[in-house]
Amino acid sequence: MEGTVNASHTHPLDEGPKYKPLPILISLLISGFIGMFSETALNIAISDLLVVLQITPATAQWLTTGFLLTLGILVPISGLILQWFTTRQLFVASLAFSILGTLTAALAGSFEVLMVARVLQAIGTGLMIPLMFNTILIIFPPEKRGAAMGVIGLVMMFAPAIGPTLAGLLIEHLSWHWIFWISLPCLVFGLVFGILFMKNVSVITKPPIDVYSIILSTIGFGGLVFGFSKAGEEHTDWGSSIVVFSLVIGAAALFLFVLRQLSMKKPMMNLSVFKYPMFVVGLVMILLCMMIILSTMLILPLYLQNGRGLTPLEAGLVLLPGGVLNGLMSPIMGSLFDKYGPKWLVIPGLIIAAVVLWFFSGVTTASSLALLIVLHSSLFIGISMIMMPAQTNGLNQLPSELYPDGTAVMNTLQQVAGAVGTAVAVSILSNGMTDYMRTSVNPLDPLEAIKAFTFGAQHSFLFGMAIAIIGLMTAFFIRRVRVDKQAMQQL
Template structure:
């Protein structure tokens, strides 16, 4: 039954891809000119200045396989299947978090490393993908990435402790960190700019449908079997994708063989990991603790050193000059906001539904299903709309919807109706789906082809870092504010408080217990209610911050202008 469920999800995913790729194929000019034996040259925006080009290597670049020698559908099937399961894995275990907390005997702040740690490894590794793509090619990278992801999934499924589980999670993250930048760069290479809206919308099925469907599927598996099956079931899918990669995958990217910037990699790794650890631990030991301050300081200093080096070295690990393109920079900012807001609900709602409301993992996962389906459907539609009207209208409308729906989550109570939460999340998903893929398409469309790999790596790095730091920050806010609310409540819950005496008396009479015993039981009951309400208020406070971020995202969205690429295949 478990494999049938996974088969259903993958079949639905394949149908969505097939339909949308068929639509793209009808507009593909490559098929209309059979006499053209050369790979079409994609249009590029005019460079701002000569300093923005990536320094050329002394090694003669290796040209990719020509369009006549590979099948787009096969290559994209391999990449999108791999990316789908790797992104699905980010949220597949969200509804299993309460069960894993019990099995591994760890706190909420520790268990959130399952999500944030995985995303951080992605974020740390993604900056290196620009170098990897220009050195090893798409075929080798797919094989290495899927092998790493599959091995990591196997380790997670049999892990006897949380430490071993995190080792498997890190190995998973290394593989997943390669797949998304590679997929994006391949899309940019094989589709001309005026087709990228719909094409990237198809890729959006992976980026928004996979993380959204994860909680529903994960809830069913956890309730019916065990959370370990969430990871063991990924192993055969990974093996299948490896077989398809061996048979179908070709090298479609140009190889320039740049030098590896070791110090840049060291600074970025130390900086990103220190920042996340500091933010995460703040929820356990406080923002003013020496440990948190040291890690945050080391993280900020390392990031500054990374930026300084990348701006001065001849062949940077990550070309930061992509930020000289205004539209690209604006889309990066909005992308960070949207990612943080999107993952906030995916992390906080399962905790609220299961820990406070007592819903099963399947029920909490099923609540997210309508939003998941809507996001999968809206990806290609939003891409087609983007091709016609550009990004600004989509971004403004999407952020307004997201902010309004997020505000409704600040009003959660112990009695909020299940149907109301479902409706709010679905509306929120509509707003997110209007923004996600058009953002990436608009930003990358402005970059010249030589900066595609760096622009893709930067975009995915910021997405993963925003998701990691944002999730850690919001969970920390939830924990901190819960403690504040609980301290406020417990300060008035005393046997000497006249109001409490009246409530204790009523509870004692209702329990039909002796006065002294009844008072103790009543006091415990009131403490339990206070703890529950403090937890709910802590979650509400986190959603207040998420709402504020969505509103702030509207500011850069208003400054976005449309960049219309020419439809000719000639170089401007």
């Protein structure tokens, strides 16, 4: 019998719902879907942007680095923002930034304008992600959160699934601008729908604003995300002065930020969330999963295009079944979580992920596309069994007044984990290619370059497998959180 942990807090809706959750959920999902679609679709367009905007790959990387950096700066203070502004105010602000950024990107004729657009989009996303999770925790009681999170997973994972394929079609027949032109009316519709149906569900407490905490948070998390992102760029290694400087300054500022939060009566980010063991276990699982997802989503398309010679559209079609299947599995996993708890989903999910990544480490230039589709689909089935149950179970243990802090901590560290995962995966890929070419009999042969890339990708997949094994060892500590609405029990 699976062990349980009782959480003694009372849910805000225990007195009876004062609003309909479904329209609120739909408002959030429309906006979140388009944000995720724009992000993944633009990744496929990078090769086209190199030619059209006459930029180098290192410059183009800033379209991703700048987006992550903005999130790394904004998300840590989201807990504070959620307690200062109403749900409707934050929703409208998020959509306004997203619409402005999307319109700017659609009209962009230079890299500089597109870069500004990406920052505006990141601000919109940085406001929407914490708002979405915090609102779900408030409007749904604990016994229904798994299903609600599953619906979010269905919509949010469907966007990156169709993003590369649809982007490939748009680029082939129109231009990369249409990635944003088709997103724009959807965002406007989401804004109108939200204005009509979004309700204020959170409690506004307006805690004091500590400027020093904001500065330390910005330098700390921003420095770490920037440093790891730079380490993942072409022609930049871990020993680069800018990488070392960014990581050292970021780590030092983050250390001072933690000390300041612990010494404040009303901290900007309440670190007491780390006193809840299942939140910590769930957080670790989420961070490891993000490293697996983002490193695989980076390496696999590169392998398909550089190791197998596929076009962006063909690569997108190979990745499509796995992404769609992951989305379809999310509601199922949500219902199973509500019924059985996290352990019997998370542990098998990590075993599946580890085994699939081991098979991926054996791919060659001759591996069949059918095998790659099956492996990719199986990996994301495993991921769907891990992400939502671990996240929901961890957040369930927090008292309602810590929901903004819990979602802020989780979403902030996900940005850092994503930057770490991609940077390490790219470093392993580059080192593997270098090692192969060093022992090659004919390094000038183009076929050898393809084999070298495949060799590096194999080692990157082994890195993902190692992360999955660490997650599996952590999963044995997870226990189901049952929210006790009656008795107040000490954890």
